Amino acid sequence: MRRGLACIALLGLLAFVSTHGPLAGLSVVRVVPETKLKLTLLQRLLAQRQSLDIWKEPACVSCAVDIRLTPLESDDVTSALKEHGFKPTILIDDVQLLLDYQRNQLFKRRSAEFDYGQYHTLDEINDWILNKTNVYKSLTLLFNITKSYEGRMMTGLKISTPSQFTKPAFFIMGGIHAREWISPATAIYMFGQMLDRYKIDSDITKMVDMFDWYLLPITNPDGYAFTWTGDQNRLWRKTRSKHGLCYGVDPNRNWDIQWCETEGASKDPCSETYCGPSAFSEVEVKGVAAFLQGIKGLKGFIDVHSYSQLWMSPWGYTRNLSKDFQQQDAASAAATDALHKVYGTKYAHGSIANTIYIASGTSTDWAYGKIDVKYAFGVELRDTEKYGCLLPEDQIIPSGIETLQGLMALASYVKDN
Numbered sequence: 001m002r003r004g005l006a007c008i009a010l011l012g013l014l015a016f017v018s019t020h021g022p023l024a025g026l027s028v029v030r031v032v033p034e035t036k037l038k039l040t041l042l043q044r045l046l047a048q049r050q051s052l053d054i055w056k057e058p059a060c061v062s063c064a065v066d067i068r069l070t071p072l073e074s075d076d077v078t079s080a081l082k083e084h085g086f087k088p089t090i091l092i093d094d095v096q097l098l099l100d101y102q103r104n105q106l107f108k109r110r111s112a113e114f115d116y117g118q119y120h121t122l123d124e125i126n127d128w129i130l131n132k133t134n135v136y137k138s139l140t141l142l143f144n145i146t147k148s149y150e151g152r153m154m155t156g157l158k159i160s161t162p163s164q165f166t167k168p169a170f171f172i173m174g175g176i177h178a179r180e181w182i183s184p185a186t187a188i189y190m191f192g193q194m195l196d197r198y199k200i201d202s203d204i205t206k207m208v209d210m211f212d213w214y215l216l217p218i219t220n221p222d223g224y225a226f227t228w229t230g231d232q233n234r235l236w237r238k239t240r241s242k243h244g245l246c247y248g249v250d251p252n253r254n255w256d257i258q259w260c261e262t263e264g265a266s267k268d269p270c271s272e273t274y275c276g277p278s279a280f281s282e283v284e285v286k287g288v289a290a291f292l293q294g295i296k297g298l299k300g301f302i303d304v305h306s307y308s309q310l311w312m313s314p315w316g317y318t319r320n321l322s323k324d325f326q327q328q329d330a331a332s333a334a335a336t337d338a339l340h341k342v343y344g345t346k347y348a349h350g351s352i353a354n355t356i357y358i359a360s361g362t363s364t365d366w367a368y369g370k371i372d373v374k375y376a377f378g379v380e381l382r383d384t385e386k387y388g389c390l391l392p393e394d395q396i397i398p399s400g401i402e403t404l405q406g407l408m409a410l411a412s413y414v415k416d417n
């Protein structure tokens with residue numbers, strides 16, 4: 001409810017902002033397939049329009065499907081939907097208005113200190129890592145994975161507290177989809193708290209001591225940097241490698257597991273879910289995979305996305321459940337229950353294919369299927385209904401606080417199972 005009111009207040013503010021800009025008139029519409037037949041029909045309709053930017057794929061009966069439309073696509077797609085008996089409603093009337101608002105917030109700021117309640121550029125995030133590794137020398141290590149396609153170093157932060165025993169490891173990666181800014185922002189908040197409140201807060205201390213923690217905040221640095229280069233690029237999702245006339249591969253369809261074998265990945269280089277010319281074609285994905293393979297005792301893994309509020313375990317490529325599903329899903333339930341207790345934010349949980357949609361070549365399937373990380377998850381953060389990939393900054397810290405509670409519960413479960 002509180003969030004609903006905030007949305008109304010915000011939209012009130014937006015009404016006074018002008019709507020000129022590269023994405024003016026661009027909208028997001030929502031349709032809800034009410035029957036199995038309608039769901040299949042919608043999946044078929046969208047499959048015929050591979051160039052559309054689907055923010056939320058058709059996954060289940062009565063689940064919302066969000067489609068971003070340019071003014072040119074709008075009439076054609078909405079009439080096609082209506083012809084087939086769907087009732088499209090407007091989720092975001094004008095994406096440019098949201099962008100204007102977010103940009104105004106970005107301009108208003110800038111204290112020298114890193115503000116966890118703001119979105120940050122890649123350089124600012126890398127500075128934060130440097131700063132943390134300088135301040136907490138005995139607890140942290142900076143690690144480099146590889147250089148991206150455009151030559152940006154992929155840098156992460158490891159937290160490892162003193163222990164007489166070798167600890168299991170937990171790896172969290174954010175920002176694999178460039179436009180999902182809440183992903184790195186939430187992960188950075190959590191790691192910041194894990195350091196700043198170590199030995200101050202007993203729950204955090206216990207959690208930090210359980211594992212060696214790895215954070216790679218930005219898994220797709222070229223894409224992320226690109227989203228900061230102007231409104232027209234803010235909604236970029238993929239990497240920035242070039243393939244014929246189009247740019248980018250979906251880095252979460254590029255992992256070497258059932259690569260591009262299902263309908264949940266596209267062979268069209270212009271599609272938002274393009275799987276790439278080959279598995280691991282993306283230097284960033286290949287680099288992270290090699291790094292993960294090198295971590296001894298890796299027991300937990302989370303690839304953080306937005307949006308939809310879901311905590312998901314393998315498999316993504318098939319609706320069949322994994323042999324460890326019961327425990328994996330119990331871990332998800334522990335996390336989402338703890339998360340829910342903070343502000344009442346509801347997350348669903350289950351296997352990727354049964355919760356969101358079939359997707360092959362994903363990081364989570366790879367971590368579980370290829371390097372035996374039993375507790376591998378794909379998490380979709382806030383929200384579900386209003387902002388999609390353009391979550392306002394005032395939700396970063398609440399998202400960080402609740403997700404940290406979820407992570408604590410998850411860590412305890414994973415440690416004991």
Ligand SMILES: [Zn+2]
Pocket residue numbers: 176177180305306
């Ligand atoms: Zn994503």
